[in-house]
Amino acid sequence: MAQEEEVLGKAYDSRLMKRLLQYLRPYKWPVGISLVSILIKAVADVLGPYLVAIEIDRYLVPVPRSTPFDSFLSANPYVGIAQIAAMYVGLIALGFLLDYLQTYFMQWAGQMVMFDLRKQIFRHLQHMHIGFYDKNPVGRLVTRVTSDV
Template identity: 65%
Template structure:
């Protein structure tokens, strides 16, 4: 086996839209479950944003200094002017939002895990069928450990990306969108001042993302080397065992 193929190669970009489209195609048979999970993500994000705003409403309307009800909020039409009654109403809404957030998170987690397992099973089956059709010379040119990693570890990483990474991204996007809307609705000029740091955050994120990609690839290469050494050691032991067996057989024939 060629030495050039023993080490893990660094191929492709950190993000490839063409490959992403091919991966998302495995979700098409389960599109309704995926859509339901995405809807649950949106509703959960909305429920998560409500909590801090309810706390702000309770403080501004009933607990801040000054006459009760002097500060207007979005919930004024549905809240009582009596402090104790109003705080009780806000507490009831807050608990309801927490329960809804828990329910939506359960729905989203269940359907994303179910969809991810089904999609990855289809992907594993397709990879296995493809390997069965390859010429024997392909397995001579490529380490067995790398091929096994493609079918097992890499597919597990894709499943983690679908069920956790994509979900986190979608949820964070909708939560941030809700926060931005509420901030602009409360005080637009103060919100714009807060948003002034966003370019710096994006710049730092891009640098850290590129650095993490390089470190991840280095860690992958380091992880592959021990498995390669183990494969070579196993082959060496097998060769030694065969040679020892041949010598013993020759001696038996001589003695016999």
């Protein structure tokens, strides 16, 4: 077994992370969309319980206080509860959409980064001298290019 396989590195290496993050540079838009959708999803997740609190305070156990939704909500309790329920369902649908966008774009960017890294490794192996392949088992090299990336 080769010496380089026996040496284990530390859990987090900032220099290695900087090198790997350089591969994300061509895909900054998909990563940005993914990060923005995570932030909006976090806000949507917090708004759900807030809507329930408004429903309870305004219609079920009335408490005299104003909310940002007062101009949108009906004074009729049945209509107001239905409006809040519709907003809650809309928040859930928005959450599903944002989760989908975040997952899709982050997965796509990750796959593209791995593809670029594999292409770079393959290109590097193509330029190696013939003696390199005599010293290193080809199976290990193929495994490094395909699986270890």
